[in-house]
Amino acid sequence: MTVRTRFAPSPTGFLHIGGARTALFSWAYARKYGGSFILRIEDTDVARSTPEAVQAILDGMNWLGLNWDEGPFYQMQRMERYKEVIQKLLDEGKAYYCYCSKEELDAMREQQMTQGIKPRYDGRWRPEPVKVLTAKPEGIPPVVRFKNPQSGAVAWDDLVKGHISISNEELDDLIIARADGTPTYNFCVVVDDWDMGITQVIRGDDHVNNTPRQINMLNALGANVPQYAHLSMILGDDGQKLSKRHGAVSVMQYDDDGYLPEAVLNYLARLGWSHGDDEIFSMEQFCQWFDLDHITSSAAQFNTDKLNWLNAHYIKQADNAYLLKNVSQRLAAQGIENLTEPALTGVVELYRERANTLNELASGVMYFYRKPAVDALAVEKHITSEILPVIKALAGQLAEIEWTTEAIHAAIEHAVTSNGLKFPKVAMPLRVMITGGTHSPSIDAVMALLGRDETLSRIKAYIQ
RNA sequence: GUCCCCAUCGUCUAGAGGCCUAGGACACCUCCCUUUCACGGAGGCGACCGGGGUUCGAAUCCCCGUGGGGACGCCA
Numbered sequence: 021m022t023v024r025t026r027f028a029p030s031p032t033g034f035l036h037i038g039g040a041r042t043a044l045f046s047w048a049y050a051r052k053y054g055g056s057f058i059l060r061i062e063d064t065d066v067a068r069s070t071p072e073a074v075q076a077i078l079d080g081m082n083w084l085g086l087n088w089d090e091g092p093f094y095q096m097q098r099m100e101r102y103k104e105v106i107q108k109l110l111d112e113g114k115a116y117y118c119y120c121s122k123e124e125l126d127a128m129r130e131q132q133m134t135q136g137i138k139p140r141y142d143g144r145w146r147p148e149p150v151k152v153l154t155a156k157p158e159g160i161p162p163v164v165r166f167k168n169p170q171s172g173a174v175a176w177d178d179l180v181k182g183h184i185s186i187s188n189e190e191l192d193d194l195i196i197a198r199a200d201g202t203p204t205y206n207f208c209v210v211v212d213d214w215d216m217g218i219t220q221v222i223r224g225d226d227h228v229n230n231t232p233r234q235i236n237m238l239n240a241l242g243a244n245v246p247q248y249a250h251l252s253m254i255l256g257d258d259g260q261k262l263s264k265r266h267g268a269v270s271v272m273q274y275d276d277d278g279y280l281p282e283a284v285l286n287y288l289a290r291l292g293w294s295h296g297d298d299e300i301f302s303m304e305q306f307c308q309w310f311d312l313d314h315i316t317s318s319a320a321q322f323n324t325d326k327l328n329w330l331n332a333h334y335i336k337q338a339d340n341a342y343l344l345k346n347v348s349q350r351l352a353a354q355g356i357e358n359l360t361e362p363a364l365t366g367v368v369e370l371y372r373e374r375a376n377t378l379n380e381l382a383s384g385v386m387y388f389y390r391k392p393a394v395d396a397l398a399v400e401k402h403i404t405s406e407i408l409p410v411i412k413a414l415a416g417q418l419a420e421i422e423w424t425t426e427a428i429h430a431a432i433e434h435a436v437t438s439n440g441l442k443f444p445k446v447a448m449p450l451r452v453m454i455t456g457g458t459h460s461p462s463i464d465a466v467m468a469l470l471g472r473d474e475t476l477s478r479i480k481a482y483i484q
Numbered sequence: 485g486u487c488c489c490c491a492u493c494g495u496c497u498a499g500a501g502g503c504c505u506a507g508g509a510c511a512c513c514u515c516c517c518u519u520u521c522a523c524g525g526a527g528g529c530g531a532c533c534g535g536g537g538u539u540c541g542a543a544u545c546c547c548c549g550u551g552g553g554g555a556c557g558c559c560a
């Protein structure tokens with residue numbers, strides 16, 4: 021059977037890291053088997069769904085390059101179909117109307133909780149052969165409930181977690197249509213997975229408890245039951261659950277923060293999945309290697325340090341044109357726009373090996389285009405009255421020489437040896453004068469790129 | 485409370501009964517490289533939650549604890 025997987029987010033917020041990993045795994049599974057990856061927007065919660073959130077999810081998917089083969093399908097556009105299936109279940113006696121009020125249900129739940137049992141609908145409106153139902157109350161629009169089997173167990177072999185079995189006695193007759201007639205989540209999922217011919221449902225393990233209900237409905241409809249793979253959740257850097265209040269951010273935030281999609285993808289792939297000792301791999305390799313057998317069933321904690329390491333790797337690998345475009349955009353956002361002098365390409369080349377993120381790269385490079393902020397402590401420590409005459413003499417030389425890294429290096433070297441000093445004794449004050457701080461690539465290379473005029477101008481600011 | 489799931493270095497993980505004196509990666513520490521900081525290179529520190537079984541042999545299988553997480557909506 022051709023593999024058909026899907027990603028089915030509800031558009032109530034951005035695409036976060038957990039959703040992105042679910043999408044990635046579903047996508048990779050379809051790619052590996054030459055199947056189809058379907059995007060479905062579960063927007064039946066009209067109150068919380070927004071078009072902005074739909075767009076945010078699409079943006080996130082696109083940024084990561086998780087392309088879908090079909091969709092996006094919107095559940096709100098499939099209402100007729102859901103209603104048709106609900107009617108079918110009603111007609112076949114597999115679903116029924118329930119006239120309980122919310123207050124009645126709340127009371128039921130509360131009472132069961134105090135009794136220490138699992139809160140369940142007690143089936144008071146469920147028709148049975150010899151049962152006599154109370155009279156329908158006037159003016160209360162009913163909900164529709166699915167007639168869940170009352171005995172036996174639902175079991176499936178979860179592709180991640182193994183065999184799972186849940187007794188039907190744990191389940192109750194869930195509502196499949198609200199009083200206003202709109203279908204509910206669990207029901208829409210069932211109809212969609214059925215209609216769309218989904219073969220593997222790969223989703224977060226917060227859905228494990230929905231699975232037996234969905235299987236029961238699928239069976240009642242005579243539909244094929246797909247295989248299920250429930251992924252464990254991703255915890256924050258601090259080991260805490262990610263939530264809108266705590267730590268959950270949009271994948272697009274990683275873009276803002278200067279991460280490459282390749283790095284995020286590679287990181288996410290390794291979070292909960294492994295292929296021996298492999299740490300760094302392309303999406304092509306991932307799609308070949310990916311399988312559901314090597315997914316961990318326990319929750320994984322996010323680790324920014326490791327993401328940074330991967331990101332640094334991909335920055336080193338990135339082609340120059342890409343970095344240039346990206347870094348100049350980031351600099352432009354800081355108001356630094358005319359990047360002709362010195363050429364950004366050389367500057368980026370000098371810095372790409374030292375940055376964990378594109379933002380670090382952009383900010384590291386900034387002093388080439390703008391007078392640097394000066395670290396007063398560094399000035400005090402390195403620009404001493406003994407060294408100033410040496411620097412002054414050196415500056416005179418620098419005005420004369422050919423402006424290359426080698427020649428500049430030779431000039432500094434000369435200043436060092438002729439004064440009986442160590443190299444850093446001269447290099448450090450130069451670094452502070454030119455870059456404003458004590459950390460930079462080789463100062464001769466920096467000077468060569470910065471240009472003679474600007475270099476001398478920055479030095480002269482200290483030797484008046 | 486009830487049900488379900490999970491449990492190897494600080495973190496991500498390898499591990500399908502003997503290959504495990506438990507491997508790799510990030511982080512951390514040391515050293516090397518060096519013009520500072522990075523990069524890079526070489527080392528180091530560091531884990532099978534506890535208790536019972538099963539077995540000649542268990543990180544791996546079973547049971548019981550313990551700890552963590554999830555689910556119990558006319559949300560998805």
